Amino acid sequence: MYFLIFSSTLIALRMSRFYLSAILLSAALSISTSALSDDSVAEDKQCVILLHGLARTSNSMDRMEQALLDAGYYTVNVDYPSRTMKIQDLATLAVKQGLDGCESKGASDIHFVTHSLGGILVRYYLAKNELKQLGRVVQLAPPNQGSLIVDKFRHEQWFQWLTGPAGQQLGTGKDGIPGQLGGVDYPTGVIAGNEHSPIDNWMAEMLPGDSDGKVLVERAKVEGMSDFIILPYTHITIMKQDQVIKQSLYFLNTGSFNHPG
Numbered sequence: 001m002y003f004l005i006f007s008s009t010l011i012a013l014r015m016s017r018f019y020l021s022a023i024l025l026s027a028a029l030s031i032s033t034s035a036l037s038d039d040s041v042a043e044d045k046q047c048v049i050l051l052h053g054l055a056r057t058s059n060s061m062d063r064m065e066q067a068l069l070d071a072g073y074y075t076v077n078v079d080y081p082s083r084t085m086k087i088q089d090l091a092t093l094a095v096k097q098g099l100d101g102c103e104s105k106g107a108s109d110i111h112f113v114t115h116s117l118g119g120i121l122v123r124y125y126l127a128k129n130e131l132k133q134l135g136r137v138v139q140l141a142p143p144n145q146g147s148l149i150v151d152k153f154r155h156e157q158w159f160q161w162l163t164g165p166a167g168q169q170l171g172t173g174k175d176g177i178p179g180q181l182g183g184v185d186y187p188t189g190v191i192a193g194n195e196h197s198p199i200d201n202w203m204a205e206m207l208p209g210d211s212d213g214k215v216l217v218e219r220a221k222v223e224g225m226s227d228f229i230i231l232p233y234t235h236i237t238i239m240k241q242d243q244v245i246k247q248s249l250y251f252l253n254t255g256s257f258n259h260p261g
Helices: 002-043 058-070 087-104 117-128 148-153 157-168 198-204 242-254
Strands: 046-051 074-078 109-115 134-140 188-193 227-231
Touching: 046 058, 046 087, 046 117, 058 074, 058 109, 058 242, 074 087, 087 109, 087 117, 109 117, 109 242, 117 134, 134 242, 148 157, 188 242, 227 242
Parallel strands: 046 074, 046 109, 109 134, 134 188, 188 227
Antiparallel strands: none
16 A cells, blocks of 8 residues: 555656656747747848938828838838038938937848938938948939039028028039039939929929929939939929839839839
8 A cells, every 4th residue: 555655656756757847848948939039030120211301301201101110110210400400410410310219129230211311311421431230222302413403592592591501512513412422332222203393393494304393313313323213203292102112112122123114
């Protein structure tokens, strides 16, 4: 009788040790798998910094931002005082704010989608600073070779008030910031518009060629860019257009635009 009780107790102890070992092993595997899963997610954290144009706000990039979020990107839609500072100061302020936001999310790759002046701010910053996490850059209607409109009106008081210090630096001459930056050596896709809104008709008539009402199509190009596409939209609405948003996402994913045909 005592032998049976002793044997049963011994078997029970052995079984409890077996189950305890199994539980501990399962927990260890679970923790290990979880850690691996978290690492793989962290490795694929793609963040996009959005930079609006001159005399605009981050609200102008809301539709683009929502599309990026829906596609699984983290976003930082930067609102910066475009009419109050020079390009040098705006680049430091706005791009740094975007980088801080992406880095706080643990981003492994950082991309940019910019409109007009925003594209020049990114070019200026990247010409002066190295960004190891840099992914791809999409520029919408950028004055990459300067603006003839700025050349014509930069000395007018109304234009100076409207565009601020940065606006004065977007001309095509030697003192224009775009011409001082050289080409790009990182994946850059440029989308130029070739339609203009009724309020830009008078400016478009001054430009010697196809334009979006403010920037000539040819002057949107930059040396070293990866791809270029022209879409039938205006300077002031290009960032909100479905086709532009789709092409921007396509470039961020593939490094090129989805050209028709």
